[in-house]
Amino acid sequence: METKVVRLPVPLADLARRLADRGIRAGDVNAFLDVEPRLAQTVPLVGATAPCGFPSPADDYLDRPLDFNELLITHPAATFAVRVTGLSMIGAGIFPGDIAVIDRALTPSYECIVLALLDGEFTIKRYQTKGGTVILHPENKDFADIVIQEGQEFEIWGVVSGVIRKF
Incomplete structure (x- = not known):
């Protein structure tokens, strides 16, 4: 098999080494991510809404418990999360420090x-096509579109299905 020397951050290099050692494809998420399963935890979901305008009387009604796994994960075997860095997607509400939920089972569609x-580096962008050309569009006017050129190493690892932000 042909090889290529590249510089990677240590965590990505370790990931690549695990992939190579186990002889698996990048798509076999569960096989190479070190994830420890935990017991399902739920939180109460109040049945009333919380308007961001004028206050209204609160209801005492509680809906069924909310399970964040159920809320965020549609395809457990094909879902993983990454921490976001950079400012190129702030127009889409994705900020540095957020956690993006990635679903590999979803087929990318225009504007997702x-x-x-x-070329060996991860990026989160809006997926567009124009005349057979793939464009990765940032949601920040300070960044330019990335037009995928022939010969570039390009692979979509998954569709961003949600974002988690802690204040």
């Missing part, structure tokens, strides 16, 4: 947001 691997 994807996690792509481009």
Whole structure:
């Protein structure tokens, strides 16, 4: 098999080494991510809404418990999360420090947001096509579109299905 020397951050290099050692594809998420399963935890979900305008009387009604796994994960075997860095997607409400939920089972469609691997580096951008050309569009006017050129190493790792932000 042909090889190529690249510089990667240590965590990505370790990931690549695990992939190579186990002889698996990048798509076999569960096989290479070190994830420890936990017991399902739920929180109460209040049945009333919380308007962001004028206050209204609160209801004492509680809806069924809310399970964040159920809320965020549609395809457990194909879902993983990455921490976001950079400012290129702030117009889409994705900020540095957020956690993007990536679903590899979803097929990318025009205007969805994807996690792509481009020339050995990950990026989160809006997926667009124009005349057979793939464009990775940032949601920040300070950043330029990335037009995928022939010969570039390009793979979509999954569709961003949600974002988690802690204040």
